[in-house]
Structures are given as structure tokens and as C-alpha cells.
Amino acid sequence: MYIQIELQTRSKVDLLDITEKIQEAISKEAAKDGVCFLFCPHTTAGIVLNENWDPSVEKDIAMALEHMAPDGLNYRHSEGNSPAHVKSVLLGSDHFIMVQEGTLQLGQWQGVFFAEFDGPRRRKVWVRVLSMVDSE
Amino acid sequence: MYIQIELQTRSKVDLLDITEKIQEAISKEAAKDGVCFLFCPHTTAGIVLNENWDPSVEKDIAMALEHMAPDGLNYRHSEGNSPAHVKSVLLGSDHFIMVQEGTLQLGQWQGVFFAEFDGPRRRKVWVRVLSMVDSE
């Protein structure tokens, strides 16, 4: 069974650092060595792994995505949030991180963000840590 | 061993909803609780998770990808399908979905699409559902 993390995003576009929330969630798990799977069950948001040290980086990522999928394209979807769907697709809804001794294995500058593109809203992330039968 | 799903795409660019085909495939598996891994063994197509309710969304995604990787860039690859390779890379070839009680765990509006960018063609998707030794 997966763990559900609940989030409140703060603005229309919002990269929310969820690294600690995920670490907390997996700390309660018996499984200490394996892979942590993260899933975003929304279609106008996504999950992204990148630098969480300088907040300028997350702003630059959001700005560049806006450049790639601008509001002014000739979209058909009547709800007006097509750019949010496109950005969700570019980042992806499913990501994994390795786990050793109960700790997320990330690079020195790496964190996990929930990427909101149609907020502010209540959102969820599903987390599952799996211990597996591997080569040891 | 993975299950191979065979598909026929219908046009050069085609987002084909394969949610039910994947659900059918995993229903035959003994494994009922774990993670379903999906893999596209092609380099001019990909897999994408997003809204499968309003067909305008998939058209807007295809249109925005066309905006990002237009045919008119100065490509070197002589086959003329470089934009299809680029779009494949942007969506990704490998995605996973959690499974509970034999059922794909998707958000309310979420479906799985096979994204064709160099069709129409016969295509394949590889599916594997894994039950794992987890914390229970």
C-alpha cells in the first residue's frame, strides 16, 4: 500500500520542495533498502528532481517552461489550463529515488519538488518504498 | 517476463489511449499489488500520462510539442524524423503506475497514452507488474 502525502500549493505556478515530507514518510516504513516510487495523480501538476539550494533555479525552471508552453498558443481545451497539462507532461508524474538505510539517496544539490501549474489547490503525492530481493 | 502489447497507430502524430489495454494485460497477472512498469522500445514514440477525458487535451499536448520541436529547425539526421526523436525524449520511454488489488492506481482524470510521432506504424509496449517484498 502506498502512503499519501497531502499538499497545499500556494499560487498558480508553484514549485514546492517536498524532499523532507518524503523522507519523513519513508522513515515510518519497515523497508529500509530499495527504491522509493513517487506518483502525482494530477494532470496539471508534476514532480521534478533538481536543485533545491538556490531558489532562483526553481524560478528559472518555471520561467523556461512558460517560454516553452506559453499561454498564447492556439489551444482547444476549453478550461484554459492547457499550458498546465503540457508542463505536467514535460516534467512527468512518476519519478523514483533510491533508498539506503532508510534515507533517500540524492545528489548534493538535489531535492524533490511538487510542481503546481494550475493552483493554488489541495494536491496529493503517492509514495511507496519497496525493499526487494536483489543480488545480496 | 514482460507482457508485450501490440498497437497500430493511426496517423503521423497520434496519442492513443492505452489505459484499458494495460489494465487488461495486468489483470492476467498473478501479481496484484505493486508497481506496473511500462516501456516503449521505439525512438520516435513515447508514453505519456495525462488527461484522457477531454480529447482536446491530447491535441493541445501534440500541438505544444510541435511548437517546441518544430519541423523547421536545422536538423542533421537524414531520415527527416528528428522532431519525432526529440518529442520521444521529452515524453520519455519509461513510466510506472502503482497497482493495488490488480487495478492501476490513476488520478481521476488520468490515463495512459502511447504517443506516436512518426506513424502510422505497428508499435509495441512492454508491461511488467511486480509484486514486491515491502513493509507489510
Add this chain to the structure above:
Amino acid sequence: MYIQIELQTRSKVDLLDITEKIQEAISKEAAKDGVCFLFCPHTTAGIVLNENWDPSVEKDIAMALEHMAPDGLNYRHSEGNSPAHVKSVLLGSDHFIMVQEGTLQLGQWQGVFFAEFDGPRRRKVWVRVLSMVDSE
């Protein structure tokens, strides 16, 4: 425990074919049937699955990413490598490939690249092959 592969990228932007290095790494593993997880612990590089037959394809991918996230956008991050962060995000840091009888299961034209966007540098890729309790 994951295996760490060490790489030396050759230029600022560099798509390095690491298919054989990964195959070598997993050949030493006892696990012969499952899923191979690949993780890039860097925030200005990524991993990409695509054609490794015609080298023009990797050059076209790099060129199209440059078109999408050009150097000239109004970035805030003071290190000047924001386009590299954006490209890392577009490709993703985490990818998986299925494994059968100790062999990576790739499509006919598919290979795995380490994608450098802020090199040349020493880089790492983490690899873990997992055998799992599945339906057999």
C-alpha cells in the same frame, strides 16, 4: 546497494553513450531478471533513452533542447547555468530499463545516454538491478 559508474564528459554539452557501461555493470550482478534502475545525482545533467545508431540524432536532440531553453532567457540564477538545469529537468534524472537473462531489454535502435549540459566534468550514474518476486 547500487553500483556507481564514473564518467568523464568531454565538452559543455555532451551526449555520452553509456549503454555498454551499464550492461557491464549489471553483468556482475546476481540478479538476472527484473528491472534496472538508473539515477543521475546531478542537477545540470540527465539520462536519456533514444537512438544510438546515427550520431546525428543525439546532436539534433541537443540542438532542439538548446532551441527550447536558450541561453538568452531572463534567468535569475547567478551561476549562469540555468539552461543546463532546465535541460536536466526535461530529460529526467531517473530512468529504468527491463532486464531478462542479465541483458538490458532495449528496442532495436535504442541506447542509453548520459546527457551533460554543464561540462566537461567528472560525473556519476547509479545503477541497481533488482530481481523481484513476480507472477512466476
